Structures are given as C-alpha cells and as structure tokens.
Amino acid sequence: MRARITGTGSYAPARIMTNADLEGLVATSDEWIRERTGIRERHIAATGEACSDLAVQAGKRALAAAGVAPADLDMILVATCTGDYPLPATACLVQYQLGATKAAACDLAAACCGFVYALSVADAYVRTGMKHVLVIGSEVMSAITDWTDRNTCVLFGDGAGAAVISASDGERGILSTHLRSDGALCDLIAVPAGGSRQPASEKVVGERLQYIKMKGNETFKVAVRSLEEIARETLAANQLTIDALDLYVPHQANMRILNAVSDRLGLPKEKIMLNLDRYGNTSAASIPIALDEAVRAGRVKDGSLVMLGAFGAGLTWASALIRW
Ligand code: ACO
Numbered sequence: 244m245r246a247r248i249t250g251t252g253s254y255a256p257a258r259i260m261t262n263a264d265l266e267g268l269v270a271t272s273d274e275w276i277r278e279r280t281g282i283r284e285r286h287i288a289a290t291g292e293a294c295s296d297l298a299v300q301a302g303k304r305a306l307a308a309a310g311v312a313p314a315d316l317d318m319i320l321v322a323t324c325t326g327d328y329p330l331p332a333t334a335c336l337v338q339y340q341l342g343a344t345k346a347a348a349c350d351l352a353a354a355c356c357g358f359v360y361a362l363s364v365a366d367a368y369v370r371t372g373m374k375h376v377l378v379i380g381s382e383v384m385s386a387i388t389d390w391t392d393r394n395t396c397v398l399f400g401d402g403a404g405a406a407v408i409s410a411s412d413g414e415r416g417i418l419s420t421h422l423r424s425d426g427a428l429c430d431l432i433a434v435p436a437g438g439s440r441q442p443a444s445e446k447v448v449g450e451r452l453q454y455i456k457m458k459g460n461e462t463f464k465v466a467v468r469s470l471e472e473i474a475r476e477t478l479a480a481n482q483l484t485i486d487a488l489d490l491y492v493p494h495q496a497n498m499r500i501l502n503a504v505s506d507r508l509g510l511p512k513e514k515i516m517l518n519l520d521r522y523g524n525t526s527a528a529s530i531p532i533a534l535d536e537a538v539r540a541g542r543v544k545d546g547s548l549v550m551l552g553a554f555g556a557g558l559t560w561a562s563a564l565i566r567w
Contacts, residue, residue: 247417249309252303269390282520321351322350403532432558467504474504490549
C-alpha cells in the first residue's frame, strides 16, 4: 500500500503588495528586491482574514480535485507557524468549517518545512491504515512581519496550499520522505516573543519582539548546503540520479538560493517549479502552492517523478520523492 497525492489546491488572499508598495514603507527598491531575491509581489491577507480562512479555501479545492468528501477524511494536518490562536489548533477550525466529522485534527510546526514534514506524517498514517488525510500548509506571515524592518518585510507573503493523501495500490505515490533538523542554529530565524519564554507584554510590543527576525546571510549559506545534501540523500535512497527527475518543487525563499542549488545538483532550470516572483516566501504554504500550480499547469503528469525540497527555521530541512 502506498500513499498517493490524489488532489491539490491553493488559495491566496486578493490583495497584492508590489515591491513598489514596499518602497513607500522602508528604505528599499524594486531593483534590490528583484535582484537579491527574485520577488516582484506577494499576497497579503485582509484585516481579519486568518490562517484557517486561507486553509479552508485551499482544502476545499484539494478535496474537489481529489473527489473526496470532507466526511471521508481520517485526519487533517495544518502546517503553520502563524495559526489563528496559540490554542486551539488551527486544524480544528478547518475541520469544523469543512464538516470533516470523523477527522482527527492537529497542527504541525516546522516553519517552512511544515508541509513536507506533515506530508511524511500523512504518508506513515496512510500506509498503516488511514484512507484519506488532508495536509495543508497555511500562513499569514504578514501578521508576524515587522513592516519597519527592510531585512525581512520584503521577503514574506500570505497563502495556503493543500493536498489530499489517499491510500492506493500500485507503483504511484510517495516513494520516500527525508526529514532533518539542527536546533543549534535556532537563532538564525526566530520570533523571539509571544511564547512561554517571553509571553506577550507591553515591553515585548515596545521592542517589536513579536515579529520574525532573521540572519539572512548566514541562513542563505546553510540553505544552499542543506537543500543540496537532502536532494542527494533522497536520490541515493531511491537509487536514482538527478536526470531521472521530471520536476523539482522547492521552498520558494530566494531565487539565488535555488540557482545555486540547481547548479550544484546539475539540474536544468526548466525542471524547477518557480513562483516566488508572485508569492514571496509563504513558509509552509510555499511548496503546496507551487505544487498545485505545477499540477494545474500540466507540468506534473501521471508517472512524473517529482521531488519536493524544503528549508526553514529550526533549523529544519526536508524532502519527498513522489511518483505522480
Ligand atoms: N533593501 C535594500 N537593501 C537591503 C534590504 C532591502 N530590503 N535588506 C537588506 N539590505 C542591505 C543590508 O542592510 C546590507 O547593507 P550593508 O552592506 O550596508 O550592511 C546589504 O543589503 C546586503 O545585505 P545581506 O543580508 O548581506 O544581503 P543578502 O544578499 O544576503 O540578501 C536575503 C538578503 C535576501 C535576506 C538573503 O540573505 C536570503 O534570502 N536569505 C535566506 C532566507 C531564507 O531562506 N530563509 C529561510 C526560510 S524563512 C522561514 O523559515 C520562516
């Protein structure tokens, strides 16, 4: 028995913020953002639009594509670092909105790797008896973005992507998943306050500690190394070489990171799914949005070999190899 992705979906808030809009907020330029990151614009949630609202839309589209009814779901996993509340889990809000009456529901926190980590949990559950699991990556990064910090505010965007993972016999499905972490590097990307170490307070707000901080340059170097390493590990585990890949769907953080990774792997650029120019970095939503766009654009066909590659806070890095 294998776990197969039977449907994908995605959703992005209506409002688009361009690089030119950011020029009005911080000392930056469209040229700097495009050259250093590859990003042109990003979607930003409306006031009052929360993580579960985005997740429900993406989830509905994935269920429709898979032809699976909400009541047939065994589990809903929401990968996010920007859930509606510290508790309850955002997945429970999604479960109620979808009417997934017999589904277990919980969130998974692995920052930008959240979707691939959640996919691997779904894979394990489906191979051991569950029939349908809905995996969603959903983020409202704008809620933890410091709009006065040019080092970070130009990078992130909001959105959600989802996939239905179903039990299937035959050769198609998730071939392997690979999950890694290194907590020694936890301070490279962090939201310092709002958790139990430094609960919300006037001091926290005054010092803007509720917002994401990132050591971008150091993160960049580790990202390139980790994405290359885990891609090689994934191919070796399946006794394949890079030529066998039909499409690489990486975490969309920075165009220069992806150029460096593809050069090191010897992967032609046309085999990389890219949409970061239109979304920026949407953390756990990034890979499922890109995957959904690839599927709907016909870049993924029955039998295609697809690799997902993620990297993010924790640090965490992860991959999945899928025979579509
Ligand atoms: N506009 C103009 N100038 C800027 C901006 C900006 N928006 N941001 C930084 N600069 C300046 C810096 O102040 C610096 O100026 P200085 O030389 O006078 O000090 C200069 O540009 C170069 O800064 P660097 O940080 O060295 O720039 P770099 O080329 O590394 O690009 C970036 C920065 C885009 C953040 C890059 O390092 C990056 O993408 N890092 C990885 C991000 C990532 O992958 N994160 C992982 C996922 S996030 C998650 O898990 C939630």
